[in-house]
Structures are given as C-alpha cells and as structure tokens.
Amino acid sequence: MGTRTRIVCGVVAIGLALTACSAGAGGSAQQSGGGAQGTDTVTVAFRTPNWILPISAPGFTQGENEIFSTALYRKLYSYKLDGSSPDNVDPERSLAEPPAVSDGGKTLTITLKDNTWSDGKPITTKDVQFWWDLVTANKDKWASYKPGGFPDNIDSFKVKDDKTFSLTTKKAYNAAWFVGNQLNRIVPLPQHAWDKGDAKKTFEELTAASKDPKSYATNPLWKTNSGPWKLQSYVPSGEVVLAKQDTYSGTDKPKLNKIVLRPFTGDDAEFNVLRAGQIDYGYIPPANLSQKAYLESKGYKVAPWYGWSITYLQLNFNNPRTGVLFKQPYLRQALQMLIDQPTISKVIWSGMAAPTCGPVPAKQGSPAGQGCAYPFDPAKAKQLLESHGWKVTPDGQTTCADPALCGEGIAKDTPLSFTVTSQSGFAATTKMFAEIKSTMAKVGVQLTIKEVPDSVAVTPACKAEESKCDWDMSFFGSQGSWYYPAFASGERLFQTDAPVNLGSYSNPEADELIEKAQFSADAGALQEYNDFLAKDLPVLWMPNPVYQISAYKSGLQGVEPQDPMNLMYFQDWSWKS
Amino acid sequence: MTRYLLTRLGQALVIVILVTLITFVILHLLPGGAARAILGKEATLQQIAAFNHEMGYDRPLWQQYAMYLQRLVQGDLGYSFQLNQSVAEAISQRVPKTMLLSLASTLLAVVVAVPLGVVQAVRRNRWPDYTINGLSLLAYATPIFFMGLMMIILFSQVWPVLPPEAPQGFTLAEVLADPAGLVLPTLTLAILTVAVYSRYIRSSMVDNLNENYVRTARSKGLSEGRVIVGHTLRNGLFPVITLLGMYLPALFSGALVVERLFNYPGMGLLFWQAALKRDYPILLGVTLLISVATVLGALVADVLYAAVDPRVRLKAGRS
Numbered sequence: 001m002g003t004r005t006r007i008v009c010g011v012v013a014i015g016l017a018l019t020a021c022s023a024g025a026g027g028s029a030q031q032s033g034g035g036a037q038g039t040d041t042v043t044v045a046f047r048t049p050n051w052i053l054p055i056s057a058p059g060f061t062q063g064e065n066e067i068f069s070t071a072l073y074r075k076l077y078s079y080k081l082d083g084s085s086p087d088n089v090d091p092e093r094s095l096a097e098p099p100a101v102s103d104g105g106k107t108l109t110i111t112l113k114d115n116t117w118s119d120g121k122p123i124t125t126k127d128v129q130f131w132w133d134l135v136t137a138n139k140d141k142w143a144s145y146k147p148g149g150f151p152d153n154i155d156s157f158k159v160k161d162d163k164t165f166s167l168t169t170k171k172a173y174n175a176a177w178f179v180g181n182q183l184n185r186i187v188p189l190p191q192h193a194w195d196k197g198d199a200k201k202t203f204e205e206l207t208a209a210s211k212d213p214k215s216y217a218t219n220p221l222w223k224t225n226s227g228p229w230k231l232q233s234y235v236p237s238g239e240v241v242l243a244k245q246d247t248y249s250g251t252d253k254p255k256l257n258k259i260v261l262r263p264f265t266g267d268d269a270e271f272n273v274l275r276a277g278q279i280d281y282g283y284i285p286p287a288n289l290s291q292k293a294y295l296e297s298k299g300y301k302v303a304p305w306y307g308w309s310i311t312y313l314q315l316n317f318n319n320p321r322t323g324v325l326f327k328q329p330y331l332r333q334a335l336q337m338l339i340d341q342p343t344i345s346k347v348i349w350s351g352m353a354a355p356t357c358g359p360v361p362a363k364q365g366s367p368a369g370q371g372c373a374y375p376f377d378p379a380k381a382k383q384l385l386e387s388h389g390w391k392v393t394p395d396g397q398t399t400c401a402d403p404a405l406c407g408e409g410i411a412k413d414t415p416l417s418f419t420v421t422s423q424s425g426f427a428a429t430t431k432m433f434a435e436i437k438s439t440m441a442k443v444g445v446q447l448t449i450k451e452v453p454d455s456v457a458v459t460p461a462c463k464a465e466e467s468k469c470d471w472d473m474s475f476f477g478s479q480g481s482w483y484y485p486a487f488a489s490g491e492r493l494f495q496t497d498a499p500v501n502l503g504s505y506s507n508p509e510a511d512e513l514i515e516k517a518q519f520s521a522d523a524g525a526l527q528e529y530n531d532f533l534a535k536d537l538p539v540l541w542m543p544n545p546v547y548q549i550s551a552y553k554s555g556l557q558g559v560e561p562q563d564p565m566n567l568m569y570f571q572d573w574s575w576k577s
Numbered sequence: 578m579t580r581y582l583l584t585r586l587g588q589a590l591v592i593v594i595l596v597t598l599i600t601f602v603i604l605h606l607l608p609g610g611a612a613r614a615i616l617g618k619e620a621t622l623q624q625i626a627a628f629n630h631e632m633g634y635d636r637p638l639w640q641q642y643a644m645y646l647q648r649l650v651q652g653d654l655g656y657s658f659q660l661n662q663s664v665a666e667a668i669s670q671r672v673p674k675t676m677l678l679s680l681a682s683t684l685l686a687v688v689v690a691v692p693l694g695v696v697q698a699v700r701r702n703r704w705p706d707y708t709i710n711g712l713s714l715l716a717y718a719t720p721i722f723f724m725g726l727m728m729i730i731l732f733s734q735v736w737p738v739l740p741p742e743a744p745q746g747f748t749l750a751e752v753l754a755d756p757a758g759l760v761l762p763t764l765t766l767a768i769l770t771v772a773v774y775s776r777y778i779r780s781s782m783v784d785n786l787n788e789n790y791v792r793t794a795r796s797k798g799l800s801e802g803r804v805i806v807g808h809t810l811r812n813g814l815f816p817v818i819t820l821l822g823m824y825l826p827a828l829f830s831g832a833l834v835v836e837r838l839f840n841y842p843g844m845g846l847l848f849w850q851a852a853l854k855r856d857y858p859i860l861l862g863v864t865l866l867i868s869v870a871t872v873l874g875a876l877v878a879d880v881l882y883a884a885v886d887p888r889v890r891l892k893a894g895r896s
Contacts (some may be wrong), residue, residue: 050660050661050662051661058616058620058624058627058628059615059616059617059620059628059658059659060661061617061619140623140627141627143619143624145621146621147621147623210661211661213661213662214662214666235747236660236661236662236666236667236670237660237662237667237670237842238745238747238842239745239747262745263842264840265836265837265839265840265841265842265846266837266838266840266846268722268726268837268838269742269837269838269839269840270840272726272729272733272741272742272838272840273741273742273840275734275741276729276733276734276737276740276741278740278741278742453852453853454614454853454854454855456613456614456617456618457610457613457614457855460613476618492619499619499620499621500618500619502618
C-alpha cells in the first residue's frame with residue numbers, strides 16, 4: 001500500500017468511526033405528544049440556580065434562584081396581575097387567604113389555608129413565626145432588607161393560633177402596596193425540620209448549607225418542601241432536575257413527572273440546541289429573531305414574555321459637568337422628544353419592545369406609546385432648545401448662546417454633548433443607540449456611546465465631588481431596566497436617596513406623590529404619581545424590551561400566560577395527549 | 578542537567594509570583610467595584626460594605642495581596658461569590674473537561690497534520706501540495722466561531738448525525754460516555770490546529786530534505802520511505818515540539834469560542850464570565866493556573882528537545 005492510499009484509508013476510517021459512534025445522537029427532535037425526553041418530562045433552558053434557602057442573600061437574587069426557590073418552597077402569597085383578584089393575590093397558589101385589614105389600615109390578619117409539608121406535617125403559623133424570627137435576627141444578611149423597610153416597619157407580629165397571625169405596622173400603609181410589595185417576601189419555612197432553637201445559629205447553619213451547592217440534592221435539610229417539586233439532582237453550574245412532589249398539598253398539582261433545567265454557556269449554544277429540537281422550552285436570542293419562522297416550522301411556538309417592567313436611560317443629576325443641564329426640565333423634555341420610541345420598538349426590536357411612557361408599566365395589550373407626554377418630535381425639540389437660548393447647529397455642536405435663558409449654572413458656549421454608558425453584548429441596544437445618536441446629532445446634540453459589560457457597576461449613585469461621578473447617562477435595560485413587584489410604586493427608584501435612584505433625581509413633589517401611593521388608601525394615588533413623573537422625566541423613557549422571546553414545543557400546554565413578574569410555574573405545564 | 582532544571586524551576590516560581598502580582602494589581606484598578614457587579618443595582622450601601630468586608634476588599638491592596646499569598650501557600654484559592662463555590666472546586670470541575678477537549682483536538686491535529694505536512698514536502702510544488710496548502714489556508718483564515726457554526730448546521734441540522742452540543746455530564750466519565758457529543762467541538766478545534774501544524778511540518782521537512790544527511794542516506798541505498806520517516810521526519814518534528822510546549826497553557830485555558838458555541842463549560846468560559854462579573858478570586862485562580870502551565874510548557878518543550886536532539890543533551894551535559 002502506497003503512502004497516498006494509506007492516508008485515504010485513514011481518513012475513511014476516521015469518518016466511519018465518527019459516523020458509527022454518532023448514530024442516533026442527534027436529530028431526533030420531533031416527537032409527537034412529548035418532548036426531547038419523553039412524555040412526562042420537559043427540558044428547559046435555564047441558568048443553574050445557586051441559592052436554595054428561600055431567604056435570599058445579597059448577590060443571589062437572580063431570577064433563576066427565585067423560580068427554583070418557589071418550585072420547592074411556596075411563598076405565603078403568589079400574585080397574578082390580570083386584575084381578577086383584590087390586591088393581585090392569586091387565590092389558588094397562595095398559602096393563605098387574602099389578609100383582613102383593620103385598625104385603620106395598620107393591622108393585617110392573615111389566615112393560613114390547610115396545607116402540609118412534603119413529610120405530611122401541617123403548615124402552621126409556627127412556620128411563619130420561624131421565618132419571621134430568622135429574618136428579624138439576621139436582617140443584615142437578607143437581600144430584601146432595606147433599613148426602615150420590612151421588617152423594621154412592623155410594630156408587632158402576633159400569632160393567634162395555628163392558622164392565624166397578624167402584623168401591625170408602625171404607620172398605616174396602602175393595603176395594595178403592603179400586600180404586593182411587603183407580604184410577598186414571607187415564605188413559611190419548615191420549623192420542625194430546621195429550627196435549632198437559636199435564630200442566629202440556625203440561620204448560620206442554613207446559610208452554610210446553602211453555600212454548599214454540591215450537597216443540595218443530598219442534604220436532608222432541603223428535603224422538607226412545601227412546593228410542587230422536589231430536587232432530584234443538582235450539578236453545580238450544570239443540570240438541575242426537579243421531580244414531582246407526590247405529597248404536594250396545593251391544588252395546582254404538577255402534571256409532569258420531571259423538569260430538567262439545562263444551563264447554556266451562551267445564547268449561541270442555546271439557540272443551536274433549540275434549532276436541533278433538543279430542548280422543549282428555550283428562548284430566541286433577539287439577534288436571531290429572523291429565524292422565528294424556521295423555528296415555527298420545526299414545531300415551536302414563539303411567545304414573547306412581557307415583563308411588569310419599565311426601561312429608561314438614567315441621567316446623572318449629580319455629574320459636576322452635565323448635572324446642571326439635566327436639572328433643566330425643558331432640556332430633559334427636548335432630549336425625550338429626540339427618542340423615537342415607536343419606531344425603535346418596531347424596527348430595531350422587531351416589535352419585541354414597546355414604548356415606556358411613565359414609571360408605571362402599561363398593562364399588557366394596551367396601545368403602545370399612545371399618550372406619552374413627550375412623543376418623538378425633533379422640530380419641537382429644536383424649537384424648545386432655541387427658545388431657551390441655545391444656538392442649535394444641526395450636525396454640528398449645539399451650544400448655549402444666552403446663559404440667562406439656558407438656566408442656572410449653565411455657562412455660555414456650554415456644549416450639549418453627553419456620554420452614554422451602555423451594555424455590550426446586545427445587538428439591538430447597540431443599534432438603538434446608533435439611531436438615537438444620529439437623531440440627536442441632527443439638532444447638534446452629541447452623544448458618545450461607551451459600551452461596557454456591566455453598566456450598572458460603573459455608574460453608581462454618587463455625590464458631585466466623587467471621582468466616580470463622571471458618568472452622564474447610563475443604560476442597563478436591554479432586558480428591561482426595572483421589574484416591579486405587584487404594586488408598581490416608585491419608592492425604590494425615584495424617591496430622593498432611594499436605593500436604586502442611581503442618577504440622584506430629587507423632586508419634593510415627586511417624593512410626596514410616592515409617599516402618597518405607598519401610604520394613602522386613595523386608589524388614584526398611583527395614577528397621580530405616574531402622571532407626574534411621566535411629565536417630569538426623572539429619567540429618559542426608552543423602549544421596554546420583552547423579558548425574553550420564549551420558544552416552546554407546540555405540544556406543551558400551560559406555558560402561557562407567562563408570569564409578568566418573571567416566575568415560572570412548571571406545575572401548570574403538560575404535554576398534549 | 579539537575580542544576581539546569583532547578584535553575585529553571587526557580588525562575589519559573591519568580592515568574593508565577595510576578596504574574597499573580599501584576600494580575601492582582603490590574604484587576605483591582607478596574608473601574609467599578611466587584612461588590613456592585615456581583616450584588617447588582619439593588620444592593621444597599623450596608624450590603625456593599627458587608628460584602629467588601631467579607632471578601633477583604635476593604636483592606637489596603639498590599640494587605641489583600643499578602644492575605645491572598647498566605648491562603649495560596651495553604652492551598653486555598655479562595656471562594657467565588659458569583660458561583661457560590663470554592664475556586665478550587667470550580668476549576669477542578671472544569672479543567673478535566675477542558676483538557677479532554679484540548680488533548681483530543683491536539684492529538685487529532687497532530688495525527689492528521691504530520692502526514693499532510695510530509696506529503697506536502699515530498700510532493701512539493703505539485704498538485705497535492707497546492708491542494709493541501711489551499712485548504713490549510715482556507716481553514717486557517719476561517720474564524721473559529723464560523724467554522725463551529727457551519728459544523729453545527731451541517732452535521733446536526735442539515736444532516737442530523739451529531740448532537741449540536743458537547744456532552745453535558747458532570748464527571749469526565751459521564752462526558753466520555755457520550756463520545757458523539759465530542760466530535761464536533763473536537764473537529765472544530767482540530768481543523769484550525771491542523772492548518773497551523775501542517776504548514777510548520779512542511780517547511781521544516783523541505784529544509785531537512787535538502788540537507789546533506791538525506792543525500793547520504795539515499796546514496797547508501799535506503800528506501801525513500803525510510804529516508805523520509807526514519808531520518809527526515811524525526812528532525813522535521815522540532816517545530817511541532819516547540820508548538821506543543823507553547824500549547825500546554827491552552828490545555829488549561831480552554832477555547833472560549835468553542836466552549837460557548839458547544840455549551841461546554843470549560844476554563845475559557847469560566848475566565849470570561851468571571852471577567853464580566855469582576856469575580857476576582859476566579860480570575861486570580863485561573864491566571865495562576867495558566868501561568869504555571871505556561872512556565873511548565875516551556876520547560877517540558879526544552880526537556881523534549883533534549884530527548885529528540887542529542888546535541889541539546891550534550892550541551893546541557895557539558896554545562
């Protein structure tokens with residue numbers, strides 16, 4: 001045999017070996033009446049959760065941890081935003097009846113429904129008390145704790161009997177706010193299985209166990225659940241399998257036996273596997289939206305997942321150079337009028353975004369972009385700038401010509417030029433800012449776009465004298481800037497010195513309206529707050545993208561409606577028979 | 578030889594310490610703290626302070642570095658807040674997978690590239706040489722993500738014989754139990770390497786074929802096969818040894834693009850994700866491992882040289 005023949009033989013042999021060992025490995029995508037792993041299992045693209053204790057620790061509040069935790073441990077209250085129930089409480093999934101409010105709005109009496117832990121023991125007020133003791137003794141280690149907030153705002157927690165307890169607040173709150181944004185944190189925990197007597201010591205032990213992910217599936221602590229699922233297997237940074245909890249006491253019993261949560265290293269990897277039909281529920285990365293039709297032809301249903309969210313461009317009111325500009329309402333209005341939200345949503349986001357008009361998210365299905373206070377209008381923006389003493393130079397540099405008109409602290413010849421710190425890795429975001437930059441340039445407003453992997457980390461709330469306060473505008477909304485709990489009030493976003501008020505916006509009138517929405521029983525307070533901030537522009541409102549573009553096998557039922565507060569209820573899912 | 582080795586090891590240690598120091602300083606000079614990157618926009622000042630205290634980020638830089646070295650000496654690489662895992666555990670979970678992929682692709686590349694390079698050299702400036710040369714250049718010029726994507730589209734969608742992702746097992750045994758999944762990522766990585774190696778071997782073989790010792794061997798009446806395989810190829814392999822030595826760090830650092838594309842969580846991806854989230858302990862741990870691998874790679878290449886080339890041994894022996 002000559003050299004050439006030997007090489008050819010070798011290549012053929014390798015080829016045959018590859019084909020042989022691959023037989024049956026791929027391409028078995030389409031099965032009727034079931035998914036990639038049969039009729040009782042669903043495979044879901046899902047980041048590996050890395051925190052199991054239902055009391056979240058700072059740094060572990062990611063969505064996947066919340067979903068994972070809710071699958072194993074039911075919260076006291078679940079919510080649905082379809083307007084069908086008072087204070088948005090989901091009567092079926094919640095562990096308790098809606099609270100009875102008394103004492104001028106200060107006392108909430110809560111009655112637990114009859115439910116049991118997976119080991120058959122009843123879920124009682126002891127389990128709520130246990131949770132209460134753990135968080136009050138260790139509040140500095142609880143991610144949801146903000147000084148002055150829950151549980152500091154509670155005067156007393158009283159247990160009446162096995163089924164009833166009450167909370168008395170220090171001030172009278174708007175019940176809708178308190179039920180939606182405070183009671184949502186309560187998760188009854190298995191006191192009989194976890195309590196070591198001392199709240200601090202118990203918490204330490206639970207935290208230590210939660211910091212050991214490789215033992216999640218084997219540690220007996222995590223075997224007493226109240227949720228519809230139990231943990232069957234767990235690989236750190238890898239696959240997680242949830243199995244149906246046979247002793248689940250809720251009415252929303254799981255219809256499938258197993259949920260396989262599979263993490264992906266990136267969007268490309270996930271999409272390739274989705275295209276090959278090897279996962280039953282995944283998502284289309286926005287850059288691949290053009291392949292929607294292909295996926296549909298392969299038997300997937302594509303469903304945008306709308307979030308209870310808003311998206312905005314944060315302005316740094318404390319920036320020593322540009323803060324004085326942002327403090328001028330007319331200037332914020334002019335900038336807002338240069339953002340063509342409807343067109344950007346339709347063209348750049350391919351319809352997978354809708355304009356944000358104010359701080360309260362629009363109800364799903366309401367006409368998008370209608371009624372925004374400052375719709376896209378470059379001519380009006382130009383006029384507004386000129387009437388305030390600016391020399392507008394289209395495609396050049398607009399500068400302040402008359403400081404008396406420009407506003408306090410704005411010197412003559414101050415240019416309108418800003419740097420936007422945006423997110424890298426999102427094609428639509430990059431295109432969106434290219435469009436905004438070009439529109440703004442037409443009235444001489446110069447934008448410099450700086451993309452970084454984590455824009456939140458480099459644009460913190462700051463004081464003017466701090467060196468890190470040199471950022472002008474920050475964008476972190478490629479998947480929505482802010483997701484609300486059930487009640488979309490602004491005490492964390494737009495109140496003076498609020499924790500997530502990164503741009504240090506401050507307006508006494510806004511503060512008053514925010515307080516009112518939080519404390520008064522007036523049902524119109526939230527609307528009033530929304531109307532004021534929609535006009536006052538604490539930020540620039542931007543197109544609000546969907547949370548994700550989900551794609552699931554069309555035989556899978558119960559996936560929709562997808563929860564706008566980003567939870568997933570796998571127990572509702574089933575395969576069409 | 579022993580003295581030579583000890584000197585080299587000593588130098589290696591100094592280099593590794595310098596690398597950790599430089600990485601440490603550069604990482605901590607990055608704008609935006611780790612706390613905000615990891616805790617997110619909702620973190621309160623108290624939570625940030627508590628995080629910085631727990632991780633030691635509130636101390637002066639030199640103290641942090643001293644603490645790091647102290648822990649390192651005790652074999653503790655630190656804890657990754659981001660992954661909720663110890664760094665050693667995160668690395669040891671990924672290194673075997675990365676090594677498997679890198680070794681498989683390198684092995685495949687060498688097995689294919691050596692004969693290709695030889696054929697090119699022997700048939701130089703004729704059609705086999707031109708064909709292989711053209712294909713090599715094409716492979717070399719193709720971006721790896723594009724190559725991988727083409728592989729996936731061709732072999733798992735158009736002609737669905739292979740899975741579009743690498744094996745998802747946790748342990749090496751589980752990964753090996755699904756060999757089909759390894760084919761596409763291995764091939765993607767190997768094709769590029771084949772292109773590089775075959776070019777080196779061709780040029781080295783061409784040089785050697787013109788040497789006097791080859792003429793002598795032929796004039797002694799040796800068969801062409803023995804001249805090429807027994808004499809020329811052995812000398813022609815030097816560049817490959819150098820390349821393999823330089824390749825050792827890649828065995829540990831992984832191939833980011835292939836790992837991402839084929840859903841194979843290895844070292845490259847670990848490092849990339851840690852960089853995005855300012856996960857300093859992971860970044861330091863991986864850098865340390867790779868710098869050790871780089872230094873060892875150079876050392877191994879030298880030792881291999883000595884094994885293949887008696888002249889190196891002689892020189893080393895004399896010194």
